[in-house]
Amino acid sequence: MKKIIGTSLLFLSFSVFGQTKEDSIQFNKISTEILNNGKGYIELKELTKTIGHRLSGSDSYEKAVKWAENKLKDAGADKVWLQEVMVPVWTRGKESLKIKVRDGKWLNLKMLSLGNSEGTGGKDISGEIIMVKSMEEYDKLLTEQVKDKIVFFNYPFRQSFIETFKGYSDAAKYRVNAAALTAKKGGKFAIIRSLSSAFDDVPHTGAMYYEDGGPQIPAVAIGNTTADELANYLKNNTVLAKLNSNCGMKGEKNSYSVIGEITGKKDKSVIVVGGHLDSWDIGEGAHDDGAGIVQSIEVLRTFKKLGIQNNHTIRVVCFANEENGVRGGVQYGKVAKENNEKHIFAIESDAGGFTPRGIALQMDNEKINQIKSWTELFFPYGVYNFEGRYSGTDLYPLHDMGVPTAELVPDSQRYFDIHHTxxxxxxxxxRRELLLGATTMTQIIYMIDKYW
Amino acid sequence: MKKIIGTSLLFLSFSVFGQTKEDSIQFNKISTEILNNGKGYIELKELTKTIGHRLSGSDSYEKAVKWAENKLKDAGADKVWLQEVMVPVWTRGKESLKIKVRDGKWLNLKMLSLGNSEGTGGKDISGEIIMVKSMEEYDKLLTEQVKDKIVFFNYPFRQSFIETFKGYSDAAKYRVNAAALTAKKGGKFAIIRSLSSAFDDVPHTGAMYYEDGGPQIPAVAIGNTTADELANYLKNNTVLAKLNSNCGMKGEKNSYSVIGEITGKKDKSVIVVGGHLDSWDIGEGAHDDGAGIVQSIEVLRTFKKLGIQNNHTIRVVCFANEENGVRGGVQYGKVAKENNEKHIFAIESDAGGFTPRGIALQMDNEKINQIKSWTELFFPYGVYNFEGRYSGTDLYPLHDMGVPTAELVPDSQRYFDIHHTxxxxxxxxxRRELLLGATTMTQIIYMIDKYW
Structure with missing residues (x-):
C-alpha cells in the first residue's frame, strides 16, 4: 500500500524537481556501458599488482601519481594536472613485539605499528603489560598503576551494529588516542586490539595522533586471536612485553594530488568526484581506496564514451595523503578558494568497492529532498538509501566552504575485515560490485549536472 | 519529501495491521543475539570442511543428514526427524575434454560434465566442433550441418542485468537444453559456455535434462576464458574435440530430508523455514546452500535462546535433492498434504549467504501489502525490498497447495561467480553477511508468527 502511494507521490514530484523518462533511459545506458565495458576493474588490477601499496611520501606513491595521470588522459580528460602538496613521510621499517609469560620464553606476536607512531629507534623497550577493556576502565587507573607499564587496550569491535562504520567509529578512539593516554600516566607504550570485524589474527594499522608537545611513545596493534590469547595469559600471569621498532616520522616531502577534468559545456562551475590515491603501507590498498580512484576515473570515461554533454566541469580528484594527514583534501580546498572556483557538488568514494546501497548527503535539506525525489530512478540499481550524514574525509574542506558534499555508501559488511591490513x-x-559503485556515481553526477 | 510522507502513512498502517515499538525492540534483540552469538558461521565451517560437497545419493550426503539432525537437536528443537525420499544417484567419475586445432596436438581443456548428463562410458567420442552464439543461431542450422558434429553453445552471461539472477535465468536454457537440442539434429555431444558472471576460467556445472525418450548424449561446460580461446580457434580453423567421461545416472536410492521443529504454543499450524542440504559434487556447497541450512537452524536456535513464545510451530526443513531433482521439496509437499498439515507461511534461503536486501513474496496481494507495511521495521537492517515474485524451488509444491511462500533475497552480485563450482x-x-541473512529470516518469522 505504502509503495503504491509513494510512487504516485513521486510522479507528482517529477513536475516539481524535473525527472523524466529520458533520465531513466540514460541511467540504463550508463549501467550497461559500465557493466559491459568498464575499465575500473582492470585498472584496479594494474594499480594494485604493478604498484601495490602506496603510502604518501613513498616511491610507490610517486609511481601511482604517474599512473593516475596516464589513466585520466586515457579516459578522455580535456585537462590533467598535478596539484602540489607537502605530505608527511612516515616509514615503518623492521618491527617486532614479543611477550614472556611468567618465566617462559619470549614469544613473537603478529603485530603492526600504528601509522604515525614513533618506534623504539631499533632498541628494545620492555615492561609489564596491564590490560583494560574500555576507556572507562583506563580512566580509573592511577598514574602509579600505569607508570612504566605497557597498556593493552583490549576493546573488541562491536559486532552488533548493523552498519560496520558505526562499530569502527565506536572503536576508533582506542587507535587514535591509546599512545597519548598511556603516555599521560607514564606508560612505556600502548598495544591495541585491532579495529577489526573479522574473527582472525590479522592486525590492522591506521592513523594515531600524539597530543601537541606530549611524549611520543609507540603504539602497536595486534589481531583479534592474539588479543584473546594475550587476555587469557593475563588472567593469572604476569606478562612482559618487548617492543623493537624502527617506525617514525621522517619529515615532509613535496608530493601531488592528481586531477583531470572534462570542461563544462555551458558553465565552468565544478562537480568533483574523487577518492584517495594513497594507501597504508601494507596490502595493496585495493578497497581503501584504489576502488574509489578507479570508480572516479570510470565516471569521466563514461561521460566521454556516451557523449553525455556535461553542462558543468566534471573533475576527478585523486587526493594525496588521506590516510595520515588529509593534506591533499585540505590543499584542494585551499586552492579552490584562492582561485575562486565555484563548486556545485562533490562526491567521494572511500568506503570500499562493494555493492552500492546509497549516497550519504551533507548539504541543506532542500537539496537532500531533491536528491531523495530521484529515489525511484536509483531503485532498480539497488540504490535506495539517501541520508543526510557525514560525507567523507577528503571533502570536508569543500563542505566547510559551503559546497554540498556526498559519499557513495556501499554495503559495509566486509570492509572492516580487511581495512588497513x-x-x-x-x-x-x-568486478560487478566495483563497477556498480561507479555506475551510481555516474548516475548521480548526471542528475546533478543536468538539474543543478 | 516522499520519505516523510511515507513514514506518516506507515504510522497509519500500524493500526491497520498491527506493528509496535515492541516489535522494533524484538528486532534489535534478534539481530544482537545473532550477530554476537550466532552459530551459523561455525556450523557452516563444520559442514563444508568436515563433510564438504554432498550430492544426493552420495555417502557425504548421508553424513550431512546425520550432521543436520544433530545440529537441530543442539539448537533446541522439540522434535527432529528424517523424511524419507527416493533420490536419483548421479555420479561423475573421471572425465576429460581435449581439442585439436588443425593438425596440432590434443590440448586438454578444463571442463565439468553437466549434472544428470550421461557420459561416454569411458570411451572416446570425437568430432568437429561447430559454434553458435545463441539459440536463434542454432535454430537456423540444418540437421545435416549438425549431424555427427559437436555443438559449442557460446552464449555469454549478460553482465548488463543489475540482478544477476536475471542473467542466470536468461542463460539457463543453454545448460538445461543443449544436449537435447544437439541430439535432435544428430550431434554427438554439446559443450556450453558456463553460466558464469566471472571473468575467469572456472567451469560451472548444474542440472541438465533430456527429453523423455530422446537420445541421451553428453553435455559439458567450460569456463569463460577457455570458451573465448575456443571461439578464437574456431574463427579460422577446423577444431576437433574428444570427450571421455564416466558420468551418468546410476539408478535411485532411499535418502532423507531432515526436519526439526519447535511446537506452536497456541496452534499446531506450521511455519516452514528451510534450505537444501544437498549440493553439487564439487567445491563445498557453502553458499549453495550450506548457507541456507545454517541460517534456518539459526532461526530455530534464536527463538529458543531469546525465549520467544512462538504461537505456531516453527519447522526447519533441510531439503534433499534440490540440485538434480527437487525430490525433497516435492515429497515434503506430498506428506504435508497427506497429513492435512496446515501451513501458514514458508520461507527458504537458497540464493547465497550474502548481505540480505529483501524478501521475495509469492502470495496474494493483501498479504504482500501487509508485509510491505512492515518495511520501516526492516529498513535499519538494510532490508528494504519486498516484491511479489518467485520464491524458490523447494517451496513450489507448498505454493501450489496455496501456502504463502517467500525467499530471502541477498545481494546477488557475487553469486554467479562461484555458483556450482x-x-x-x-x-x-x-560471517556478518551470513548472520544478517539469518537475522532477516528470524525477524520475518517473528512477525508472521505474531500477526498471522
Whole structure:
C-alpha cells in the first residue's frame, strides 16, 4: 500500500524537481556501458599488482601519481594536472613485539605499528603489560598503576551494529588516542586490539595522533586471536612485553594530488568526484581506496564514451595523503578558494568497492529532498538509501566552504575485515560490485549536472 | 519529501495491521543475539570442511543428514526427524575434454560434465566442433550441418542485468537444453559456455535434462576464458574435440530430508523455514546452500535462546535433492498434504549467504501489502525490498497447495561467480553477511508468527 502511494507521490514530484523518462533511459545506458565495458576493474588490477601499496611520501606513491595521470588522459580528460602538496613521510621499517609469560620464553606476536607512531629507534623497550577493556576502565587507573607499564587496550569491535562504520567509529578512539593516554600516566607504550570485524589474527594499522608537545611513545596493534590469547595469559600471569621498532616520522616531502577534468559545456562551475590515491603501507590498498580512484576515473570515461554533454566541469580528484594527514583534501580546498572556483557538488568514494546501497548527503535539506525525489530512478540499481550524514574525509574542506558534499555508501559488511591490513588486496574486490559503485556515481553526477 | 510522507502513512498502517515499538525492540534483540552469538558461521565451517560437497545419493550426503539432525537437536528443537525420499544417484567419475586445432596436438581443456548428463562410458567420442552464439543461431542450422558434429553453445552471461539472477535465468536454457537440442539434429555431444558472471576460467556445472525418450548424449561446460580461446580457434580453423567421461545416472536410492521443529504454543499450524542440504559434487556447497541450512537452524536456535513464545510451530526443513531433482521439496509437499498439515507461511534461503536486501513474496496481494507495511521495521537492517515474485524451488509444491511462500533475497552480485563450482567454498562466505541473512529470516518469522 505504502509503495503504491509513494510512487504516485513521486510522479507528482517529477513536475516539481524535473525527472523524466529520458533520465531513466540514460541511467540504463550508463549501467550497461559500465557493466559491459568498464575499465575500473582492470585498472584496479594494474594499480594494485604493478604498484601495490602506496603510502604518501613513498616511491610507490610517486609511481601511482604517474599512473593516475596516464589513466585520466586515457579516459578522455580535456585537462590533467598535478596539484602540489607537502605530505608527511612516515616509514615503518623492521618491527617486532614479543611477550614472556611468567618465566617462559619470549614469544613473537603478529603485530603492526600504528601509522604515525614513533618506534623504539631499533632498541628494545620492555615492561609489564596491564590490560583494560574500555576507556572507562583506563580512566580509573592511577598514574602509579600505569607508570612504566605497557597498556593493552583490549576493546573488541562491536559486532552488533548493523552498519560496520558505526562499530569502527565506536572503536576508533582506542587507535587514535591509546599512545597519548598511556603516555599521560607514564606508560612505556600502548598495544591495541585491532579495529577489526573479522574473527582472525590479522592486525590492522591506521592513523594515531600524539597530543601537541606530549611524549611520543609507540603504539602497536595486534589481531583479534592474539588479543584473546594475550587476555587469557593475563588472567593469572604476569606478562612482559618487548617492543623493537624502527617506525617514525621522517619529515615532509613535496608530493601531488592528481586531477583531470572534462570542461563544462555551458558553465565552468565544478562537480568533483574523487577518492584517495594513497594507501597504508601494507596490502595493496585495493578497497581503501584504489576502488574509489578507479570508480572516479570510470565516471569521466563514461561521460566521454556516451557523449553525455556535461553542462558543468566534471573533475576527478585523486587526493594525496588521506590516510595520515588529509593534506591533499585540505590543499584542494585551499586552492579552490584562492582561485575562486565555484563548486556545485562533490562526491567521494572511500568506503570500499562493494555493492552500492546509497549516497550519504551533507548539504541543506532542500537539496537532500531533491536528491531523495530521484529515489525511484536509483531503485532498480539497488540504490535506495539517501541520508543526510557525514560525507567523507577528503571533502570536508569543500563542505566547510559551503559546497554540498556526498559519499557513495556501499554495503559495509566486509570492509572492516580487511581495512588497513595485508588482506586489502585486489582479490577481495568483485568486478560487478566495483563497477556498480561507479555506475551510481555516474548516475548521480548526471542528475546533478543536468538539474543543478 | 516522499520519505516523510511515507513514514506518516506507515504510522497509519500500524493500526491497520498491527506493528509496535515492541516489535522494533524484538528486532534489535534478534539481530544482537545473532550477530554476537550466532552459530551459523561455525556450523557452516563444520559442514563444508568436515563433510564438504554432498550430492544426493552420495555417502557425504548421508553424513550431512546425520550432521543436520544433530545440529537441530543442539539448537533446541522439540522434535527432529528424517523424511524419507527416493533420490536419483548421479555420479561423475573421471572425465576429460581435449581439442585439436588443425593438425596440432590434443590440448586438454578444463571442463565439468553437466549434472544428470550421461557420459561416454569411458570411451572416446570425437568430432568437429561447430559454434553458435545463441539459440536463434542454432535454430537456423540444418540437421545435416549438425549431424555427427559437436555443438559449442557460446552464449555469454549478460553482465548488463543489475540482478544477476536475471542473467542466470536468461542463460539457463543453454545448460538445461543443449544436449537435447544437439541430439535432435544428430550431434554427438554439446559443450556450453558456463553460466558464469566471472571473468575467469572456472567451469560451472548444474542440472541438465533430456527429453523423455530422446537420445541421451553428453553435455559439458567450460569456463569463460577457455570458451573465448575456443571461439578464437574456431574463427579460422577446423577444431576437433574428444570427450571421455564416466558420468551418468546410476539408478535411485532411499535418502532423507531432515526436519526439526519447535511446537506452536497456541496452534499446531506450521511455519516452514528451510534450505537444501544437498549440493553439487564439487567445491563445498557453502553458499549453495550450506548457507541456507545454517541460517534456518539459526532461526530455530534464536527463538529458543531469546525465549520467544512462538504461537505456531516453527519447522526447519533441510531439503534433499534440490540440485538434480527437487525430490525433497516435492515429497515434503506430498506428506504435508497427506497429513492435512496446515501451513501458514514458508520461507527458504537458497540464493547465497550474502548481505540480505529483501524478501521475495509469492502470495496474494493483501498479504504482500501487509508485509510491505512492515518495511520501516526492516529498513535499519538494510532490508528494504519486498516484491511479489518467485520464491524458490523447494517451496513450489507448498505454493501450489496455496501456502504463502517467500525467499530471502541477498545481494546477488557475487553469486554467479562461484555458483556450482569448485570455488563455492567456506572462505567465500562472510560471517556478518551470513548472520544478517539469518537475522532477516528470524525477524520475518517473528512477525508472521505474531500477526498471522
Amino acid at each position: 595485508e588482506e586489502d588486496t585486489f582479490e577481495k574486490v568483485n | 569448485e570455488e563455492d567454498t567456506f572462505e567465500k562466505v562472510n
